Amino acid sequence: MPQIVIRHDREKPVIQQHPWIFSGAIQEVRGDPAPGDIVDVVSTKGRFLARGYWNQKSQIQVRILTWQDEPINDDWWRRMMQQAIVARSSGLPSNMPDKMAKRLINAESDWLPGLVVDRYADFLVLQALTLGIDRRKHDIARLLHELMPEVKGIYERSDVDVRGKEGLKPQSGLLWGDEPPEYIEIQESGSKFLVDVRKGHKTGFYLDQSANRVIAQNYVEKLNRLFERPLKILNLCSYTGGFAISIINQRIASITCVDASYEVLELAERNAELNLTANNTPELEFLQADVFQLLRDYVDQGEKFDFIICDPPKFAHNAGQVDKAARGYKDLNLHCFKLLNSGGYLMTFSCSGAISTDLFQKIVFGALVDSGRQGQIVEYLSAAPDHPVALTFPEGAYLKGLLTRVM
Ligand code: SAH
Numbered sequence: 244m245p246q247i248v249i250r251h252d253r254e255k256p257v258i259q260q261h262p263w264i265f266s267g268a269i270q271e272v273r274g275d276p277a278p279g280d281i282v283d284v285v286s287t288k289g290r291f292l293a294r295g296y297w298n299q300k301s302q303i304q305v306r307i308l309t310w311q312d313e314p315i316n317d318d319w320w321r322r323m324m325q326q327a328i329v330a331r332s333s334g335l336p337s338n339m340p341d342k343m344a345k346r347l348i349n350a351e352s353d354w355l356p357g358l359v360v361d362r363y364a365d366f367l368v369l370q371a372l373t374l375g376i377d378r379r380k381h382d383i384a385r386l387l388h389e390l391m392p393e394v395k396g397i398y399e400r401s402d403v404d405v406r407g408k409e410g411l412k413p414q415s416g417l418l419w420g421d422e423p424p425e426y427i428e429i430q431e432s433g434s435k436f437l438v439d440v441r442k443g444h445k446t447g448f449y450l451d452q453s454a455n456r457v458i459a460q461n462y463v464e465k466l467n468r469l470f471e472r473p474l475k476i477l478n479l480c481s482y483t484g485g486f487a488i489s490i491i492n493q494r495i496a497s498i499t500c501v502d503a504s505y506e507v508l509e510l511a512e513r514n515a516e517l518n519l520t521a522n523n524t525p526e527l528e529f530l531q532a533d534v535f536q537l538l539r540d541y542v543d544q545g546e547k548f549d550f551i552i553c554d555p556p557k558f559a560h561n562a563g564q565v566d567k568a569a570r571g572y573k574d575l576n577l578h579c580f581k582l583l584n585s586g587g588y589l590m591t592f593s594c595s596g597a598i599s600t601d602l603f604q605k606i607v608f609g610a611l612v613d614s615g616r617q618g619q620i621v622e623y624l625s626a627a628p629d630h631p632v633a634l635t636f637p638e639g640a641y642l643k644g645l646l647t648r649v650m
Contacts (some may be wrong), residue, residue: 245274245282247305249292257284257292257307260635262351264305278410279378281308281315295356296375300410306356306375320379321386324360327353328390331629338570341365344429344438345629346450352633360387361446362431363438365395366423368446374409377401382421400446415441426510428517432457434488435517437510449485449644452554454627455590456489458646462588462621463490469586472496473483473525474549477582479534479575484511486552488518497526505531535571538578549587551579554644559595568595569606576610576626580618582609583649591645592624600643607645622646 250259253268254466264284276282277295284293284305294315295307308315308323316375348360350372357373371377397420402413419429425436428507431453431565440447468476473496473562478487481500489513491498500511508529515527530537532554553575558568572593579589593603600623626632632639 245276245280245297246270246272247272247282247284247297248287249284251287254286254292254494260307260633262295262307262354262636263303263381264307264354264631265302266304269304270494275543277374296373296585298374298409306373308354308356313595317386318384320383321390323353323355324348324383324386325390327355330631337528337543342428342430342435344431344436344448344450344453345625347629349630349639351636352631354633356632358383359446361450362394363423363427363440363447363504366440367391367394367397368440369397369399369401369418369609370403370446371399371401371414372403372405372409373410374411377406377409377411377414380418388419394420396423398423398440402442404629408623432460432489434601435588436483436485436488436514437517439482439510442506444482446451449482449554449605451594451626451630452485452592453629453642455592455624456486458624459486459550459552459590460489460493462646463493463495466549466586466588467494470549475538475547476586477501477548477551477579479538479551479553480555481511481552481581482554484514486554487511490550491515491518492520492523492524497528499530501530501532501534501537503531503533535574538575542578542581546582546585548582549584551583551589551591553579553589553591554594555592557595557641558593559597560563562597565597565602568593568598569602572598572603572606573610573613576607577613580611580614580616580649583616585650587649588621588646589618589649590624590644591647592642594639594642596638598643600640603643604645607647611647611649616649618647618649620645622649 248271282297293307293310295305322360357376359370361368371380397418399418403413438447471496476498478500487498558571559565627644
């Protein structure tokens with residue numbers, strides 16, 4: 244097996260189970276590994292440290308699969324995938340709900356670097372983020388089908404920019420089995436959603452926000468009991484209405500979903516229709532707008548809301564974009580604070596990996612102070628438990644949020 248010799252002073256992260264080996268940490272490549280081949284990672288003295296897959300085209304030349312001296316074969320892939328899938332189902336009845344939606348495999352954090360697998364009812368959506376996974380995706384699909392024979396089809400959504408860093412082109416299409424329908428209906432904590440796995444963002448739906456949608460439900464319910472009037476809700480960067488639909492059947496006066504994209508709002512509207520109970524008639528608005536401009540207009544018009552969800556896209560794609568992103572987050576949060584009624588909540592997020600939880604809290608602090616309001620953090624928020632973060636891979640913790648209440 245080809246060997247990758249690690250520079251002595253760069254051994255520590257490998258020993259401490261970090262899954263990435265950058266080109267600068269490599270002293271020597273022994274043998275002639277082809278792109279995607281399995282390689283051994285060894286110390287300068289020849290001691291075995293780890294085993295992973297190789298890609299010279301990437302800055303991350305090795306992604307570690309195991310720190311044990313064990314063969315990487317079908318059995319290994321099956322065992323690792325099964326372990327990840329079983330972790331998601333514990334606590335649920337053995338027959339999973341038939342419209343379930345969950346992340347089953349979360350790449351590096353499930354020790355399967357580069358591989359994401361999401362389940363939407365009877366279908367799986369697979370993302371191959373690296374060359375090592377891309378080369379094996381058909382075998383992986385076969386094993387997934389073996390592990391979950393009830394699955395009807397496996398669709399690939401590897402149309403993501405990061406593949407460029409691996410020398411790969413975007414790719415999507417059917418990997419195995421039946422074509423998924425145009426929309427797959429899923430259920431999440433009592434709400435139904437239509438998911439477009441072909442054209443939707445990510446693999447179709449923001450599964451990472453599922454637990455936070457439940458938290459939103461709980462606090463809207465609290466506010467409902469506290470305030471003696473139906474609530475006014477603002478769902479900024481709503482996508483297909485995830486947060487709005489989770490709370491649509493509470494005592495709501497109005498919900499405004501705002502997104503820059505018309506297509507996602509169309510689906511948000513359909514999702515609303517799918518969930519509204521017969522006697523419930525809140526005022527629903529689906530507004531195609533730029534949130535930065537819209538929030539300014541709302542402040543000028545003296546608009547007020549009781550609960551605001553602000554879930555913008557990733558503003559910082561790398562460390563160099565942090566300052567500009569921080570200004571963007573501050574601007575949004577400042578205007579959100581100004582728009583809240585006393586006692587109201589702002590649920591605010593950043594999905595930029597380059598912005599730490601600490602920094603995000605500082606940005607929101609700055610926004611609050613500038614808004615002239617007083618506020619508290621009532622919950623620290625992160626991605627749902629089906630998006631675990633390996634302790635040795637803090638890079639996996641990209642989503643952070645705060646639920647704040649203002650006076
Ligand atoms: N909260 C959603 C996910 C939001 S993803 C959920 O739970 O499903 C971020 C969304 O922000 C995307 O739908 C994107 O179209 C939208 N967006 C990006 N830039 C925007 C802008 N400047 N104004 C409004 N929406 C924007």
